[in-house]
Amino acid sequence: MALISLKSLGVTMSAPLFSKLDLTIGSGDRLGIVAANGRGKSTLLKCLTGEMEPTSGDITRTRGLRVGHVEQSVPPALLSRSFHQVVADALPPEQAESEMWRVDVVLDSLDVPEVMREREMQALSGGWQRLALIARVWVTDPDVLLLDEPTNHLDLARISQLESWLNALPREVPVVIASHDRAFLDATTNRTLFLRPEQSPVFALPYSRARQALDEADASMARKFERDMKVAQQLRKQAAKLNNIGINSGSDLLTVKTKQLKERAEKLEEAAVSAHREKSAGAIRLANRGTHAKVLITLDDVAVETPDGTLLFRTGKRHICQGDRIVLLGRNGVGKSRFVSLIRNAIAEPDTVANVRVTPSTVLGYSDQALSGISGDDTPLAMVSRRYDVGEQRARSLLAGAGVVIEMQEKRIGVLSGGQKARLMMLALRLANPNFYLLDEPTNHLDIDGQEALEEELLKHQASCVLASHDRSFIRAIGNRFWLIEKRKLTEVEDPEEFFRTVAEGSN
Template structure:
């Protein structure tokens, strides 16, 4: 059954986002929408939800269709509510009392502890806030569910809950998901739309298989374009030769043949279309100045504890060596962030290094946290660069433009940048720091898939030494070469991440 019929839809804001989009959403569809940062995914979801208007085209909805929409941003008024009240408030006034049982059942399904339900959303982690917004959207069991970046801020346990909950929905319930999480898209979708400025292809396949089909189609289009342009060139060369012969011989037949060849060349050139070239949302490049030291950090039974001295775990004897790309994982609250903070402090101030941590003096740290706390929303991109590095204004502007921050945005407050732009600015700052060791906490947050792949390529091509905290399974699999797990108050090394992934998704 068709629920949504999108016909020739186009949206233009400051620039065209997409055009001539034709798409049908039917019962049972689990549709993933993939595009670079700022290319219209959220706009398309808002258009489907009816909260935004397209520039051209139509969206025809089934009669009586109800929609649940989970946006990225949380209204300030909702942030002040308890988690339970935030979900209950989504019920119409006449149902809030009589059908509050819906809230209890849904929060049970999403594995929300009773203690969390009483806390305000502002007191909860970003992951629980996301699940609360999902509950608000679903509490009335709409006919269609729209999810905008639903895995943002979720740890693996939260992603596992979300994947399991989506799998438990009726098979007829359509879900449309805009996401950059490749593993999540593979797990929960059966169709993939690649949103493009022109001609947005859609495949009845989950992300990875759809991406392979798209790459094949783009390669075929490029070969066809090159062949057509080569043929057109040959036709024009033949026409030029025949034209000369025809003029010299006075042959009307050769002159006619010349016109026919030129006409064929004109038609080929007019219909030939080059393969799609994705406009970059901003380059991601890293630096690695290298070091002669083989052992960069030594952990000698260091104790990781909370600020009130509650012991979380002990590291045992561990070494971080040049070329290591160590992925650190464990459940929330086990001490990942504390260990990262201790390593950061030891590298930045070796004289007061925490007990049990020894760093080589030649280390230059590149640090990035998921909240981008090093970037003040009141600063501007220009002030960040010229204030921290010896750069002229023109050089700074060129670097910012290369990172996807255009001239109009370079002098505006960072708070006005998108999450993707801020993430790319953070990566640019890391690059200019010219480190030889990276500490990266959720580095793929806010990065689109092209950005994630670029970051992976940079870490691998520079043979960067780093420790990573990430819940992005694809990123972990592609980048990590060592894996440390916090388990039962100990730091252990495991061969690969698959057992840990399985343990999170089996519960």
Template sequence: MGSISLRNVSIIATDPLFKNLDFVIADGDRVGLVAGNGRGKTSLLKCMVGLAEPTSGEIVRSRGMKVGLVEQDVPPALLDLTFHEAVLRALTPEQREDEAWRVDVVLDEFQAPEAMRTRTVRALSGGWQRLMLIARVWVSEPDALLLDEPTNHLDLQKMLQLETWINAAARNIPVVIASHDRAFLDAVTNRTLFLRPETSRYFALPYSAAREALDEADIAAEAQQERELKEAARLRKQAAKLTNIGINSGSDLLTKKSKYLRERADKIETSIQSLHKERSGDIRLANSGTHAKVLISLEDVAVITPVGDPLFRIAKLHLFQGDRLVLLGKNGAGKTQLVRLLLRAISEPGSVPGIKVSPSVRLGYTDQAMSQLPAKGSPADYIGRFGVGDQRTKALLAGAGFPIEKQGRPIAELSYGQRARLGLLGLRLEEPNFYLMDEPTNHVDIAGQERLEEEILAHEATSVLVSHDRSFVRAVGTRFLLIKGKRARETEDAEGFFAERAVADEQ
């Protein structure tokens, strides 16, 4: 049995990230840690494991507790090791000598194929690198497990596999998971902590139920604040009235009572905290519109791998204005290849046999790597290319979450979340009427995801989308193209595909 106790824990950077956290995480608690990018999630996890100290307060771990932290990035020293060796190195030299068998047991838990275990970490996909990092921590048999963005780079099947593993293997120890994936949080957590600069909120509920409770608490807090401000205004009005009467009548008693009322109003106003508003930069889209009803037509189109191997064929498909077509299929089915084919057909009209593009199509494109961002230059340089002027550039970047001091930093030094916001801002300035998006919510926090969904729906943006984010797919998709067995066919929704991948994972 073990627990991690937080007692009045605060972390202050330039401004407070959060204050006065006071709760206990015990065996069986699986806590979803939710906050915007750069709002303290990673800092809190590092404090909980003992790699950093909070600004104030204390974190107490049960005596002898071993806390395992799975960080986001692969240490460079592991890149040239094999998968098996990278996990083995997490054991002590004595354990490697006598208990190397534990590595194979853990790799079996994560269903790592035998051939995969001898590959270098550098040669692994991003998803397998992520599972390698988790396996390294798990093989050391921690008493508590902390996971920092564990679903980054995972495809849907590996995500479902990780959900199953957490709910089984890690069900009896304290677990804390920092994640922006709403469906994943719902599947694996039973508690949720919303980190906020002033008053953080902790609920004994998984994410969606906790979010509803949070919204209710925020509405109640807003109503309470409104009542308190009205009361302060009433007291000031009464004080002013008594002051006038006291001056005219020469009554010291009324003057004293007026002072007392003003002090009460001051006390009420001082005690009121600013209400928290979740934001992830000002994510907005545009829709320049078109009179065309059919934007893209596909007829007898072959989708192939980069080396020419056939993947699947599309017999006939029309994309109408307002459609939001989600591409479904397991990794390697050809979703990204279809996106690239559409990108080429739009960028070079007539270059792809079988694909006709309306001349009125104005493309907005983004992919997982944000490849539309230049390799060199700063955010200010990139946005300046759209001809909006220096002042407008500064204002747009500030609205997207880039303060003046960060607008001139090299893009290469930005976090993935910052690059995602910058890429989405550039997408808006393209003023497209057709969006081609491959994993647009990668590295975007929950507030940003919800904002992106709202913008897509509000603008009725015609789109072709690839996403492993189940919440995002459910929110925005209107049509669904399932790629399976070298065929592509439309399906009513994504639920059958999600269920099928879950069954495939169990098998």
């Protein structure tokens, strides 16, 4: 049964985000919404809740429908409240008096520890804040659940836990998920909507299989368009030839025939639909200056410690070689980020980190989760032209190519969207022209196009890198070596699948 129906729905801002969208959402649906950054996913969710009016078309909701919407960011008014209060405040006053037990049931279902429940939101990590927002919506017992980028800030254990929680929800409650996390969409959805400005295809398949079907449909449409254009061209040539003969011979029949051929060509051209071309949110290109050295970094049983000197793990004897794409695996808190910082310090100041030897020709390209390499108070134009000495015109061209449009180039970096900041960081990496990349959560804020472009660039340039990531699709695509950190030691494993399984089982 359809709970929400969309008919020819469209939203136009400066340009159409989507149009002519026909869609029904009903019992049993687990719908994934996929689009590039800034292309209408959050807007569509707001239309579904009734918070935003579409530019065109109609939305029909069943009478009395309760729509639960989990947005991406925490409202400032909630930051000073405790986890428990944030969830309890969502209950209507008449329920709050007699049904406070609902809050504990929801928090138990999400495995929120007692100690966490009394902490203020502003003291929680992004991952716990995200779970608080989900619990706050679910406690209201919605008929439809909408989730906007639900895996943002979650580690692998929490992502697996969220997958299990979603898959255990009553099937009569439809769930709509806007996400860039390909593995998460595969694990939690059974339908996929690809949001596009003209026609938005829907497939009754989870993301990866739907993407394959979409690519085939796009390729088929591209072939048909080419065929139709060729036939139209041939018809116009025939018409021109007959027209010349008709003029010379004065034949009325040939004049009529010429007109008919032209009309057929015009009809074909009008009806022909060109294949969809995804407009990039900004190109991601990397560089690799190369080096003759085979071994870039040697680790001689390095002790990785907390700032106060507590041992997190020892590395054993390890080499990082040219062409290695090493993925660090391990649960939160085992020391992955500390290890990344240690390698960064060893490259920045050679011979200052005990038992780490760095080849002198190693040139670092570094990006962390917070994108701290780009200052929020600087402007993109000032940063690129000053840091890389490229001149204003060249800097403007580079920024535009990376998705930072002219009107944003002289605004503070702090006001850019997450996607624009991530692409600016990727541009900074390319201009550093490194031969070794150190990447901590590089796919945060990147849409699926951006993730795939980053994968393609790292593979194309045979870039040497060490990376920490919670993105399973990215890890599978990029890694050729895997270092697992657990029980205070680092071991090399064949692939990441056993670790993924262990994390998933531990979260259930």
